[in-house]
Amino acid sequence: MKQLLLSLLTFFLYIGCTENKVASKLGNTYPDIFPDYKGISIPINIAPLNFTVRNSSHIKAVFSNNNQPLFSIEGKNKIDIPLKKWQHMLSDNTGKQIDISISVWNESYPEGIQYKSFPVYITTDSIDPYIAYRLIEPGYESWHEMDIRQRALNCFKEDIIISSNMNEKGCVNCHSFCNYSPTDFMFHARTSPGGTIIIKNNQPTKVQLSQLGSSKEGTYPHWHPSGKYIIFSTNTTRQSFYSRNPNLIEVYDLESDLVLYDLVHNTVITDPRFNGPASFETFPAWAPDGKRLYYCTTPARQLPKRLKEIKYSICSVSFNPDNGSFGETIDTIYTAHNKSASFPRISPDNQYLLFTESDYATFPIWHKEADLKMISLQGSAPVDTDILNSTDVESYHSWSSNGRWIIFSSRRLDGLYTRFFIAHLDKNKKFSKPFLLPQKDPDENNLRMKSFNIPEFIKDKITITRSQLDHTVTD
Template identity: 40%
Template sequence: MKKIAVYIWATCCLAACSTPVTSPEKVDECPAIYPDYIGVTIPATIAPMNFHCIGGEYERVDVTVTGSKTGELHVNDKIVSFPQKEWQALLKANKGDSLRFTVCVREKGTWKQYRPFSMYISPYPIDYGLVYRKLAPGYEVYSKMGIYERDLSSFDERPLLENTMVPGMCLNCHAFNRTNPDRLSLHIRGKNGGTLMQIDGEREMLNTKTDSTLSAGVYPYWHPGGEYIAYSVNNTRQSFHVVKDERIEVFDLESDVVVYHPKTHELLLSPLLQQKEAFETFPVFSPDGNKLYFCSAEAKPIPAEYNEIRYNLCSIDFHPSDGTFGERIDTLVNAAAMKKSISFPRPSYDGKYIMFTLSDYGNFSIWHKEADLWLLNLQDGTMRPIEEVNSDDTESFHNWSSNSRWFVFSSRRDDGLYTRLYLASMDEHGTIGKPFLLPQKNPYEYYDRLITSYNVPEFTDKPVELEQRKVEQSIVSPKRISVSVRE
């Protein structure tokens, strides 16, 4: 009864300062809102899904949100901004059902009431937060960038590391173990380059380049048991297009895949993953830890035939008991035969799917407008484009939640320039919901003014523990632990 009384009091306070809606004109269409949250499926702990009415000038907006099971929330203001506590109480009370939104807009003193729309509240939880990189979409110079953590139940964002702490530093390629931030790998480029490795609070700065490998470890992915981490090693270049619709191309002159064993500071190599006639990259372990998936392309002259490089999705057996590899490579998806190329494979943690990005060529699909997300069903071998979430612009990097019921991906659909983060649901039958833009307190103003792109989103099941001052000292220190290759 106490909670109900507080809720009624809050609703009455909001209504008391509002302009009442009287005899509105009924409009048989849904309102135009930004972000487009109409019909989306959301977790029961998501931050308030605030939005703006767009498409014309108006004096005020009145929104009533009614729970299918119980409860109601009312906002009457210029901006649709829901109180966080009342919003989350309403979601919790209607978990597994839906909310009905009735929107009225006052224009020139007259109220219009639009057709109501719904948001669906998934019965499946989502993780605590997201960790991502934000950076300006520049290329040759490392402007301000950082690794940030966002609490998904609120609008709270905090910097974990920013490159302003060390001049000229590029923060790149962070990875956690199946959303657990107790195991962290972060690659740093620039004058103070190295790989930051933090396991259960113990921190090391590594030099992962050896005489037997092309470079330091680049694209990381943890073994589910936490005792290994796979990296690609890449000799990477970039070039710039002169045509209007294409901006930049990033390609590898050569690349291989390695596995690192933190306990012994050893790299584990396989000749099948270091072939001169192939480019191997983007390694990821299967959820059971017994396979290593990766992308592989036939090596061709670069840059002369850069647009003929096409990566297939492949796998090799991995034996975690002794850190050895299988004796053959299997091709799961022959994208080259489709005249397409695969990048960023990500297995769902329930072992059912691999999500990947499919583009026309190359492996750096984040500037390819044709890049879409695809889903490979590991149970029956079928694959399909994820039409529920794809747009006419770039869909690129993506990751799964710990329960495989949500995924996050970056997209340029808003303006074609900046990548923004979208979330989407997937139920136990593989049904995918309409994606929704990462909520913000004032979304129109926030995204209109934001001049950085989101990059490499990772779910986390709890806040990341990282001591900035000690990390800074480790980065500027010349001390690095050198790794060796297991004989």
């Protein structure tokens, strides 16, 4: 009993000495917080921006609007914002700027220093409530440990959709959603007896594309907005590993074509222009209205000998969803000269093409020079994306359903692991500074030794059970 009373006394003395502390020094610089949330624009329904200040013994954060304090949070070396308090602040300050003042106590400032406050802009734009993504080892040498997961963006709840542990340690990859729907999506299960798992109206089925008129299985998919078709590239992929090259891993295709899967008739449709040895076609993507198909293409080369000569352009062709046919004219939207394009994605308003640009080849996820680029589809004028990019890899990206947000993967933190960053596109078509996907514990961004891969927005939680999917995969 005495020990308990002593512990309680020590606790309350600590609280009394640390709460509402006032720093003795005013600084003229911004605090070094992780993640860097200074000057960002955020959705009205994002999770709390918890952060840390390294080597601190105590932190105090004051949130205010127009010099009127809203609330304050204190912690040892992390700021953990209560969810309800955060949500109330977002709701009460939609469309406004809040300012965050950080005071830090450490060995350099035992009496504390209060840094310059920094702004965070709460936009009037919401973001889709969930994302789906793959969690994988960063090197791609092993497929034995990977998951496709979903994450609620207004909090920190994460669930496994399908795991390689449920798939006899086989690869699960290439998920795609129809119109951001949690009840209409697909993924590949690369094991025996695996296949392409298609969930329609929350009912899963397994398809073997190679048995439906194509000799190959699908690789990179994109679901037509009508729900009637899925376009696939069929890729014969190889990897090379380097010890002295700054790009540690190179992934390339020995061949790749496009095939169209008709869900209504359970058939595969091919077009000879997109199937043949003279060229490679990959990374297909539909326009939001379903009237055009975009894809990356390059003349075939002897690989890997002439790998650095591979430069992918982005082309488009019209599409008739009534009969599954493509138009005669193929237009080049982005011409490869000294660079190569990957991952074309069209904005929901059908006005912009966002893609990844690298020096060569088609898989830029290990290319340090890879950046996000965007052009207008009304004249092909470039849009400034400099604020999105870093000195390391920017690669896969997706649009939110309202077209106001993008999420993309980047290795900018350490050059090894891909993590997700979110950026706002305002009404003037200007991107804001990207911010790291918030985590309950900000150190998880560094301590979780997995790469976040292929982020896709979804409009609600996926409710189909893991056991349903597991049964479909192994049946």
